[in-house]
Amino acid sequence: MHELAYIPSPTRSVWHLGPLPVRAYALCIVAGVLLAIWFTIQRWRARGGTSEEIWDIAGWAVLFGILGGRLYHVVSDPELYFEGKPGTSPVDALKIWDGGLGIWGAVALGTLGAWIGCRRKGVRLTAFADAAAPGVVIAQAIGRWGNYFNNELYGGRTDLPWKLQIHDLSITTGTSSRVIGYFQPTFLYESLWDVWLGVALLIVDRRRRLGRGNVMALYVMGYTVGRAWIEALRTDHANHILGLRLNDWTSLLVFLGALIWFVRHGGFRAAQEPIHITGRAPAGAGKMEGTPEEAATHAGRDHRSA
Numbered sequence: 001m002h003e004l005a006y007i008p009s010p011t012r013s014v015w016h017l018g019p020l021p022v023r024a025y026a027l028c029i030v031a032g033v034l035l036a037i038w039f040t041i042q043r044w045r046a047r048g049g050t051s052e053e054i055w056d057i058a059g060w061a062v063l064f065g066i067l068g069g070r071l072y073h074v075v076s077d078p079e080l081y082f083e084g085k086p087g088t089s090p091v092d093a094l095k096i097w098d099g100g101l102g103i104w105g106a107v108a109l110g111t112l113g114a115w116i117g118c119r120r121k122g123v124r125l126t127a128f129a130d131a132a133a134p135g136v137v138i139a140q141a142i143g144r145w146g147n148y149f150n151n152e153l154y155g156g157r158t159d160l161p162w163k164l165q166i167h168d169l170s171i172t173t174g175t176s177s178r179v180i181g182y183f184q185p186t187f188l189y190e191s192l193w194d195v196w197l198g199v200a201l202l203i204v205d206r207r208r209r210l211g212r213g214n215v216m217a218l219y220v221m222g223y224t225v226g227r228a229w230i231e232a233l234r235t236d237h238a239n240h241i242l243g244l245r246l247n248d249w250t251s252l253l254v255f256l257g258a259l260i261w262f263v264r265h266g267g268f269r270a271a272q273e274p275i276h277i278t279g280r281a282p283a284g285a286g287k288m289e290g291t292p293e294e295a296a297t298h299a300g301r302d303h304r305s306a
Contacts, residue, residue, distance in 0.1 A: 005161045006182055013149040014174025023174065024149035029101075032139030033062055039135030040128075047131060047275050049123070057117030057128060064113025065106040072105020103140070103227075104250050107220075126213035127275040133219040134201040140223075141194035147187040151176070155184025155233035164188070184233050193226035204268075211272035212265040220258035224251040 013024045037058050041051045074081060081090050111129070118125045147153040151169040164185035167176040197219065205215050231247050239246045 007162055007164045007185055007188070009151050009165045009167055010149050011167055011169075011177055012175050013151070013169060021174075025146035028146035028149070029066075029143050032142035033058075035142060036132065036135035036139035039138060040132045043131040043134070044128075044275075047127065047272070049131075049275050053121050053123055054131075056121055057114055057123065060113035060117035060120075061110045061132075062113070064116075065110030066101070068109025068112075069101035069103065069106030071109070072102030075105075101143075102247075103223075104247075104254065107254075122277045124273060124275055124277060126216070127211065127273060129213055130205070130211055130215035130272075131275075133216045134198045134205070137194045137201065137219055137223060138198040141191045141198070144187045144191040144194070148185075153187055153234060153236050155186045156235050157181055158184050160184070162188075183235075186230050186233050189233070190226065190230050193230070194223070197222045197226065208268055209272050210268070210270050212270045214262050214265055214267070214270045217258040217262040217265075221255055221262070224255040224258070227251050 010024070015022045037054060040058070041054045044054050045051065111125075114128060114132075115125050117123075118128055151167050154164055154166055159182070162185060163182040164187075166180055166183055168178045168180050169176040200222065201215060201219055204210065204218065210218075228248060228251055231245055231251070234245075241249055
């Protein structure tokens with residue numbers, strides 16, 4: 001009988017440059033963050049903002065987002081760190097490099113960080129969120145490959161041709177050669193879903209030029225829908241409430257909140273708002289140099305680049 005194909009997984013997730021460990025999980029997170037910032041800068045410039053504003057706001061958003069993601073992970077699964085089981089330690093809760101970031105904590109505190117940055121720069125949070133949303137979900141698509149390198153967060157056993165080979169990877173050494181089985185590649189499902197969602201957001205926003213936080217609301221609704229069916233395939237440890245994983249309940253509540261926001265703020269008819277708080281736009285923001293004809297050409301080019 002012809003042997004089914006499979007997706008091979010890495011047998012190493014850590015490389016050492018002298019005494020410095022370089023972890024694939026961290027590299028994926030950093031790559032995703034940098035790409036998200038690049039996307040946001042392009043869209044922000046097309047709206048009349050500056051790249052300096054995005055770098056300043058992103059610093060706050062990324063710092064708070066990583067902190068929030070780790071807090072959500074630890075609070076939602078405290079038994080992994082605080083119940084004194086063999087091989088666990090409260091100190092491990094600080095080891096973010098070993099993996100473990102909860103998306104909802106990252107979004108919640110990341111939004112708080114972005115709000116702080118926006119207030120400091122005189123930028124409207126909703127305008128920044130709309131510009132950032134497509135880049136954020138693309139960053140998530142890249143970040144999921146960190147789970148691939150860590151051989152973690154996979155689904156149930158399967159014989160599908162695209163089944164994922166999983167190794168018994170050591171968190172300490174980041175290496176393994178022993179295969180433990182073949183499973184649903186949920187990291188890949190979510191990565192592909194995120195890429196599709198990011199492209200869809202770009203297309204919808206280009207055609208509708210949405211504002212008032214509605215691009216971000218569409219991102220939240222789209223992501224939660226995808227996360228719901230992907231979560232149902234996962235078999236990793238999770239706390240359950242009334243038979244559903246905690247992340248499913250969180251996704252449901254977040255989806256409803258985003259839907260209410262979207263409907264109350266104009267839906268697909270919402271128009272873009274000024275990106276700066278009245279009277280606080282920095283000098284030169286939103287201005288074009290050159291003749292009126294050159295400015296019009298530049299504006300059209302920026303519109304297409306969004």
